[in-house]
Amino acid sequence: MFYRLSGVHHTRYASARQLWPLPADRWQVAAVFVLAVAAPLYMSDLYLSSYMLPWLVWSTATLALTLLMGVAGQLHFGFGAVMAIGAYTSIHLTQAGVPFELALLVAGLLAALIGCLFGAAALRVKGLYLVMATLAMQFLVDWVIVNVKAISGGAVATLQAPAVEFLWIPVDTLVARYYVALLWAVIVTLLMLNIKRTSFGRALVAVRDKDFAAAVIGVNIFKYKLLAFFTSSFLGGVTGAILAFCFYRAVTPQQFSFDISIQLVAMVLVGGLGSTIGAFLGAGFVLLAPIVLLNIVAPMVEAGWLPVSASLMAHIPLMIYGAMIIGFLLFEPLGLAKIYDNARKYFLVWPFRHTQS
Amino acid sequence: MNIEFFLELLANGALTGLMYGMVALGIVLIYKSSGVLNFSQGAMVMTAGYVTWLMTSFGLSIYAAVALGIVAMFVFGLLIERLLLRSMVGQPIIMIVMLTLGLDVFLRGLVPGILGTSPKHLDIGVGMAPLILGDVFINRVYLVGGVVALALFALAALFFRTRLGTKLRAVSDDHVSSWSVGISVEHAVAMSWGLAGVCAVGAGTIWGTVQGVEWSLTALLFPAVAVVILGGIDSILGALLGGIVVGVLGSVIPGYVDPLVGGSTRDVVTSIIILLTIMIRPYGMFGREDIERI
Numbered sequence: 001m002f003y004r005l006s007g008v009h010h011t012r013y014a015s016a017r018q019l020w021p022l023p024a025d026r027w028q029v030a031a032v033f034v035l036a037v038a039a040p041l042y043m044s045d046l047y048l049s050s051y052m053l054p055w056l057v058w059s060t061a062t063l064a065l066t067l068l069m070g071v072a073g074q075l076h077f078g079f080g081a082v083m084a085i086g087a088y089t090s091i092h093l094t095q096a097g098v099p100f101e102l103a104l105l106v107a108g109l110l111a112a113l114i115g116c117l118f119g120a121a122a123l124r125v126k127g128l129y130l131v132m133a134t135l136a137m138q139f140l141v142d143w144v145i146v147n148v149k150a151i152s153g154g155a156v157a158t159l160q161a162p163a164v165e166f167l168w169i170p171v172d173t174l175v176a177r178y179y180v181a182l183l184w185a186v187i188v189t190l191l192m193l194n195i196k197r198t199s200f201g202r203a204l205v206a207v208r209d210k211d212f213a214a215a216v217i218g219v220n221i222f223k224y225k226l227l228a229f230f231t232s233s234f235l236g237g238v239t240g241a242i243l244a245f246c247f248y249r250a251v252t253p254q255q256f257s258f259d260i261s262i263q264l265v266a267m268v269l270v271g272g273l274g275s276t277i278g279a280f281l282g283a284g285f286v287l288l289a290p291i292v293l294l295n296i297v298a299p300m301v302e303a304g305w306l307p308v309s310a311s312l313m314a315h316i317p318l319m320i321y322g323a324m325i326i327g328f329l330l331f332e333p334l335g336l337a338k339i340y341d342n343a344r345k346y347f348l349v350w351p352f353r354h355t356q357s
Numbered sequence: 358m359n360i361e362f363f364l365e366l367l368a369n370g371a372l373t374g375l376m377y378g379m380v381a382l383g384i385v386l387i388y389k390s391s392g393v394l395n396f397s398q399g400a401m402v403m404t405a406g407y408v409t410w411l412m413t414s415f416g417l418s419i420y421a422a423v424a425l426g427i428v429a430m431f432v433f434g435l436l437i438e439r440l441l442l443r444s445m446v447g448q449p450i451i452m453i454v455m456l457t458l459g460l461d462v463f464l465r466g467l468v469p470g471i472l473g474t475s476p477k478h479l480d481i482g483v484g485m486a487p488l489i490l491g492d493v494f495i496n497r498v499y500l501v502g503g504v505v506a507l508a509l510f511a512l513a514a515l516f517f518r519t520r521l522g523t524k525l526r527a528v529s530d531d532h533v534s535s536w537s538v539g540i541s542v543e544h545a546v547a548m549s550w551g552l553a554g555v556c557a558v559g560a561g562t563i564w565g566t567v568q569g570v571e572w573s574l575t576a577l578l579f580p581a582v583a584v585v586i587l588g589g590i591d592s593i594l595g596a597l598l599g600g601i602v603v604g605v606l607g608s609v610i611p612g613y614v615d616p617l618v619g620g621s622t623r624d625v626v627t628s629i630i631i632l633l634t635i636m637i638r639p640y641g642m643f644g645r646e647d648i649e650r651i
């Protein structure tokens with residue numbers, strides 16, 4: 001706690017280049033990891049199933065999207081559709097008797113292939129037009145899923161997720177489902193943390209910053225834009241399957257509608273574009289802030305302090321959600337990741353602020 | 358497969374398209390002046406519908422309600438620009454798109470939350486009985502809507518010939534050179550938001566009469582986006598013709614295909630229009646092509 005930069009002198013490149021060069025950060029990451037692994041021990045089932053589990057899965061989805069939007073700079077307003085493809089593929093495959101592990105992989109691959117079609121638009125246009133193209137594809141995928149009975153079983157049908165095993169452990173209890181989601185979240189997080197240290201990640205960043213300029217220095221923008229869509233959609237597809245199996249345990253078309261795509265973009269932006277910790281903070285904030293604020297407002301209304309009608313009460317979460325998006329964009333466009341970063345930097349050198357570089 | 362059925366789909370589709378064009382006109386005005394694609398135009402249409410309904414529920418006639426609605430929505434548009442959009446100048450496009458989407462979500466919560474979620478009935482006093490021309494049935498409200506839309510388009514075209522409209526055209530050409538000749542870009546952008554609010558009153562009143570004033574009016578955004586993409590985001594003529602094309606295709610194709618595949622192909626047609634336009638000619642039929650430099 002006390003001047004945590006003290007005694008940190010890197011004498012080898014390897015130690016300076018590691019993921020967390022500061023011991024304080026390593027301790028923090030280890031503590032968070034232990035807390036996450038031990039969550040079933042100290043959390044009630046209600047909190048685990050309705051807060052912790054969705055938070056983990058949505059954070060993973062946000063990580064997948066921030067890889068595309070933040071690192072590679074390709075706007076995507078149809079990520080819900082990509083996740084839907086993963087979810088439906090995995091459910092149909094496991095119902096046909098394919099092992100869960102293989103079904104997850106195939107779900108990811110199919111989502112990645114169709115995701116590359118979204119990417120095909122990115123080869124032609126960018127910016128605003130890419131937003132519209134992905135948005136239109138979201139509607140097309142939604143329509144195909146709803147109207148092709150072989151996929152969804154009808155517009156209002158619900159497909160139950162069959163009982164599955166993951167690495168010979170049955171995924172039937174809440175704890176097992178939590179650990180599957182946690183494992184996937186850890187894998188994606190490690191990937192995201194490391195991707196900017198690879199040539200692939202640097203190429204994506206070059207394409208994001210200016211694609212013509214990237215082409216001039218020899219980055220094949222055609223290839224890397226498609227690869228960005230492929231990777232991100234693969235992760236998104238598997239996350240969709242995890243969402244269907246671990247959280248909803250059933251799948252309907254409404255779970256992956258256009259609103260979900262917007263929500264994912266909101267999570268990315270509230271967290272901070274391209275930031276790994278921001279994805280976790282953003283997903284948590286977008287999911288939980290409306291609930292928490294509603295829980296604050298509700299007792300005040302019951303006590304008669306605020307004159308709020310029942311119909312307005314029902315709309316308060318939506319209003320908070322919208323106001324939150326607007327507020328973050330206006331007052332902290334770099335998102336929660338920036339706020340976290342400021343606080344971290346402040347405490348790193350506390351109480352010797354003058355040493356801050 | 359008779360000719361009357363086709364003509365009926367064609368006529369009503371064209372009128373619907375003109376009404377879509379009315380929503381799209383607001384988007385075009387804002388894009389022209391500031392390069393912001395306003396994804397909250399659907400929510401503004403809904404708000405305008407609610408405002409008009411609120412005025413009539415005070416006992417005002419529909420004309421007085423629309424007139425007051427125009428004033429209210431003009432101020433509303435100015436306020437949005439001043440409070441939200443002005444501080445976003447120079448931010449990346451994704452931030453601005455998301456800001457207008459956030460505004461859309463916020464209004465969708467706020468307005469029905471305060472004024473009630475059940476569909477509100479709005480009556481512009483033309484009756485519900487269809488107009489019969491030969492063997493073709495035409496919805497009277499659609500006809501009025503089409504006329505109002507054409508009037509709005511004509512007004513918009515005339516407006517760009519006035520002094521203020523010339524300033525707006527200058528701003529849409531280039532912000533920096535407008536500043537250098539003493540045109541206030543901020544005023545022009547604010548004005549375009551106000552005018553978009555005025556367009557929203559027309560669209561909100563007509564669409565509110567057609568399908569009732571409720572939150573689903575925000576869904577008009579999607580066909581309106583197709584209209585502006587097809588016509589060119591910065592072209593008023595494009596919004597007019599694009600509207601007719603989107604309306605006709607969105608009426609004729611579902612008319613024949615819906616019975617075969619079981620419904621709701623209209624959104625698919627709209628999506629395909631967006632995709633094909635972006636793939637073949639991203640700047641639309643009449644839009645200005647931007648040339649990008651490093």
